[in-house]
Amino acid sequence: MTGNGMDTTGERLELRSRISDLARLFPWIERLASRHAIPASTQFAMNLCLEEVLSNIIRHGYSGKPDHCVAVRFTSPRKDYFVFVVEDEAPPFNPVTSPELPAVSSLKETRVGGHGIRLLRRFADALEYQTTPAGNRLSIGFTAAPPANAKE
């Protein structure tokens, strides 16, 4: 039980540092969404942000080396508010203060990626970063809201 009396059994996901392990993310979030009546638009934002954060940890934080661990803990500290806490043992990286690349505007630009931090900041409602003795802890908060309320 957590401090708010919420049973968190089964609400923690541990992944190996392999991209293939991300296949477990969507079904897990789907189960959480069903259990906590999370609206589809919020579920979409959760999938988007967590896929981005976890894939970055695996590809960049762990440099693609397998068999490291990433842990995600889900809590709902109050009604209609949901938090995922992502912990890794990778070198420090703070996505909250890292510079955001501008949105692409032309097919002449050479980059095809670089959207991750921008998407994370626009689709999450709260981001909090801490370094830990082992690595990084990122808390990502979502408020249940219809898509029309999503931040521009």
Add this chain to the structure above:
Amino acid sequence: MRFAPLSRLRGRVPDLCGHFCGCGELKRGAEAMPISTEELEGGITRVILEGRLDIEGAAAVDMRMNVIAGTKKAVIVDLQKVSFLGSMGLRALVAPARAIKGRGGKMVILGPNELVEKVLKTSGVDAMIPIHHELQNAIAALQ
């Protein structure tokens, strides 16, 4: 060649490649992200994607999209049945759009849902690949 003892494999879930090799390859394939094409009048190719264009979905369609980008000059990517779009999915759209443009052609997007469209707009991809919600408009944009 060495084989892992069965006792070590029991209870393990194979990686997406279907092996127990730990290669981590993403081979969810056609079942992950069905992709089909339809040739329309005027040399226009409609590419219909279905499902989640997430990191696995993007991996599943990458090769087909590259082939299309290397051979077609007027392409509609139909996202009406796409329920999710992540940043790797964006790459799977931007890279072929750039290749098609490089060959003097054009790619447009048809019918994304509200959330998928928000991803396209947030990333600025809509400025590179025009979005249309009616097939007729998408076709007109390519003529």
